[in-house]
Amino acid sequence: MASHGARGRSGGRPTLEEVAARAGVGRGTVSRVINGSPRVSDATRAAVEAAVAELGYVPNTAARALAANRTDAIALVVPEPETRFFAEPYFSDMLRGVGAELSDTEMQLLLIFAGSDRERQRLAQYLAAHRVDGVLLVSVHADDPLPDLLAQLEIPAVISGPRSAAETLTSVDSDNYGGGRAAVEHLLAGGRRTIAHITGRLDVYGAQRRVDGYRDALRDAGHGVDELLIEPGDFTEEGGRRAMSVLLDRYPALDAVFAGSDVTAAGARQVLREAGRRIPDDVALVGYDDSAIARHMDPPLTSVRQPIVEMGRAMIDLLLAEIADRRPAVSRGLERRHAVLPAELVVRASS
Amino acid sequence: MASHGARGRSGGRPTLEEVAARAGVGRGTVSRVINGSPRVSDATRAAVEAAVAELGYVPNTAARALAANRTDAIALVVPEPETRFFAEPYFSDMLRGVGAELSDTEMQLLLIFAGSDRERQRLAQYLAAHRVDGVLLVSVHADDPLPDLLAQLEIPAVISGPRSAAETLTSVDSDNYGGGRAAVEHLLAGGRRTIAHITGRLDVYGAQRRVDGYRDALRDAGHGVDELLIEPGDFTEEGGRRAMSVLLDRYPALDAVFAGSDVTAAGARQVLREAGRRIPDDVALVGYDDSAIARHMDPPLTSVRQPIVEMGRAMIDLLLAEIADRRPAVSRGLERRHAVLPAELVVRASS
DNA sequence: AGGTACCGTGGGAGCGCTCCCACCGGTGAT
DNA sequence: ATCACCGGTGGGAGCGCTCCCACGGTACCT
Incomplete structure (x- = not known):
């Protein structure tokens, strides 16, 4: 016209x-x-x-994309909404970091949901069509086929929360081991002796690492590790209640609990209170994530803060580097990178 | 090759x-x-x-976009990250709705941050270049120039949380008036007589409507409205503390508080407890948003739930309709649509 | 029989850009 | 003076698609 x-x-x-x-x-x-x-x-x-x-x-982006065969877009792939990723503060904080880091570039951010089978199928097509230059992956289950698909298609990708110590994708993580250690060391420093741990879902690598930190902190302080003080949870409140009941039955005299998440700690707190235990007088409580719940809990909950905004930034940095490295299509041999950012203990009244 | x-x-x-x-x-x-x-x-x-x-x-999307002069993409524009939008559960829930509704279409979702001046400039260019077919706007300040820019560029847009009763953009909102009413009616039904209200930020239209609901509920029940029982807040915890102190000084005998947000309620609760008031025995407390904080508060907080997931869905529906209507570029005359979805009172132990 | 209509179809033109080759003139080496 | 070279430049080709015009064929009318 x-x-x-x-x-x-x-x-x-x-x-x-x-x-x-x-x-x-x-x-x-x-x-x-x-x-x-x-x-x-x-x-x-x-x-x-x-x-x-x-x-x-x-x-005109479309013309550019067509002529240059690149998209100047990256996708943030969000698995099912029930995951922890959607929990506060994870999602918004990570997005903040991603957005901040991206605002220096021409890249655009696509949000892709991969919950239902239909969505996953669409995603596969999407990737097959190379409609993005790179992919950010968050809270992926250990058995998810997505990472392999990405590797096969040779699409640059960065995963937050590696699936295992042998993660093949470039990854960004917070120091879950150090976080677990810090929590336990803090409790020991406070004179606590019988420290229980309600774990997160143990098929999540980070949850395993927290347990490792818990064990090593006790061991290094010259305490033995009583495996019965470690009760598996699943990051949920209900899981926290269940585990706390078990632990309280088993060790009525326990004087500290390190919970795998703030929500879990909230569940544990209920059970402790119903059992007449005062926090922190009788039992000290430490959570993980430093979410809004921790700040507003009564008493406010000591918790391990992950630098999620920075993790978002780091993911973008690594991803852009991979994309740039790939562009010349020559010098492969880029060794896998794994960034681990420090976690920080935020001490409040519960411990 | x-x-x-x-x-x-x-x-x-x-x-x-x-x-x-x-x-x-x-x-x-x-x-x-x-x-x-x-x-x-x-x-x-x-x-x-x-x-x-x-x-x-x-x-190939790029080729299609180039040839057909459309993008099959819509943008979700997120203003500064300090806004309520980033608060749980708003963000993730709305995204859930948006994602669910979008998964039936070929449309892709772009996340655009418009916090800094630089970001806003990029956004303006973005829109000027018509790189998206439509825009989703969330938590926009009353004086934001963005809506006008969109209107001027004739880009279909839907706003969540209209800026005023005279919103010119197609909008989706929850029934803040009804939510405020429901909260107060519930408190009245519980036998409460001196009901205070800590408002949200009154430059937010929805917060005004909640006050309207508060007033009308009292009035329709045959009670007068004491303006001194209405204390402005700002959705924050600190604001809740401040307002609660003022109210408690003014009306030591008040027996109920309706707070403009759950976080505000958390602040109010602290002050109430420090003043020796028991919840709900002495003072009933009701919040707004039904966030994680409400569920985990002690005692669990009665709160007004907004159907945020559904709001997300509705936004997409309206936006897609506008885009479709625009495509033939002929039959304008589409009257502005304003969807209002019901809010629901979730009763817990605090009232 | 010829005319008109319309359905289903093929393919040219062109969307706005990047890539790359060819070309120009000015240097420095021979 | 001659030649190779190189920085700076112009513009053709082509990315994969949509849009639209033109065309053959069938069906139906007069």
């Missing part, structure tokens, strides 16, 4: 061609300027930039 | 042309089948579909 001369076509955004005409140069030169190529003289560059500004030129 | 015959080019996804060759038809026919045009014979359609399946053909 109305494909006339220079400008002002109906709703018409200016094209490269029009910028070139305006600046009195060729199309290729404008493209070079836009893409920051060094092989342009300063005078020409200035002229082009002026034309770009005057016309309010914005490159 | 290796641009040979039909399939199996290195990483090569099949093109329309290849599907056409395989099915023994022309390019245009395949395009018609892909796009569900009715003007294709059943036999031809079947042949094409078979070829599509055999080749694993997936349309």
Whole structure:
């Protein structure tokens, strides 16, 4: 419709061609300027930039994607909504980090849900069609086929929360081991002796690492590790209640509990209170995640904070690096990177 | 590289042309089948579909976007991260609704942050370049220029939480008036007589409506409205503490508080407890949002639940309708739509 | 019989960009 | 002076699709 001369076509955004005409140069030169190529003289560059500004030129992403066979988009793939990822503060914080780091680039962020089978199928098509340059993966189950699919398609990907110590994907994680250690060391320092641990879901690698931290902290302090003080939980409140009841039956005299999540701690707290235990006088309680619940609990809950915003940033950094490394399509041999960011104990009144 | 015959080019996804060759038809026919045009014979359609399946053909979005001048993408624009939107459960729930409704379509979801000036500038360019077919707007301040920009660019948009009763954009909201009413009616039914209200930020329309609901509930029950029982808050915990102190000084005998958010209620609860008031025995407490905090508070907090997942769904529905209406570019005259979804009181031990 | 209509179809043109090759003129080496 | 070279540039080709026009064929009218 109305494909006339220079400008002002109906709703018409200016094209490269029009910028070139305006600046009195060729199309290729404008493209070079836009893409920051060094092989342009300063005078020409200035002229082009002026034309770009005057016309309010914005490159057409679709055309660029088509011609260059890249998308300038990355996807954040969110597995089923029941996962911990959707729990506060995980989701929003990570998104904050991702968004902050992305705002320096031209990359756009796609949110893709992979809950239902239909959604997963769509996702597979999506990836097969290479509609994104890279993928951010969060809270993936150990047996999820997605990582393998990504590897096979050779799509750069970064996973938050590695699935195991042998994670093949580039990963970002917080120091769950150190977090677990810090929690227990804090309790020991407070004079606690019988410290129970309600774990997270043990098919989650991070939960395992917290248990490792718990064990080593006790061991290194010269205490033995009583496996009966370790009761499996599942990150939920109900799981916390259940585990706490078991532990209380088993060790009526326990004087501290390290819970695998704040929500779990909330469940444990209920059972402790019903059993007449005072917090922190009789039993000290430490959670994990430093969520809103921890701050508002009564008493406020000591908890291990993960640097989730920074983890989001780190994921983007690593992903962009992988994408950049891949572009020349030559120098493979990029060794897998695993970033581990420190966790921090936030001490409150519960311990 | 290796641009040979039909399939199996290195990483090569099949093109329309290849599907056409395989099915023994022309390019245009395949395009018609892909796009569900009715003007294709059943036999031809079947042949094409078979070829599509055999080749694993997936349309190239970039090419389609370029040729058809549409993007099949919508953006969810998130203003500064400090807003309530990032609070649990808002964000994740709304995303759940949006994602669920979107999974039936070909549309993809872009997440765009518009916090910093730089980000906002990028967003403006983005929109100017018409890189999305529609926009979802959440928790927009009353004086934000974004809605006007969208209107001016004629980009379909839906806002959650209208800025005022005169919202010009299509909007989705929960029934804040009804929610406020329900909270107060519940307290009255429980025999409470001196009911205070700690408001949300009154530049947020929804917070105003909750106050309206509070007033009308009292009025309709034959009680007068004492404006001194209404103390402005700002959705924060600190604001809740502050307002509660003021109210307690003013009305030591108050027996109920309706707080503008759960977090506000948490702040109020602290002050009440420090003042020796028991909940719910001396003072009943009701919050708003039904967040995780409400469930885990001690005692668990009665709160008004907004159907956020459904709001997300509704936003997508309305947005897709607007986009569809716009496509023919003829029949304007679409009247603005404003969906209001019911809020629900979740009664717990605090009242 | 010829005319008109319309359905189903093929394929040209073109969307706006990147990539790359060819070309120009100015250097420095020979 | 001659040649190779290189920085800077212009513009053709083509990415994979949609849009639309034109075409053959059948069916139905007059």
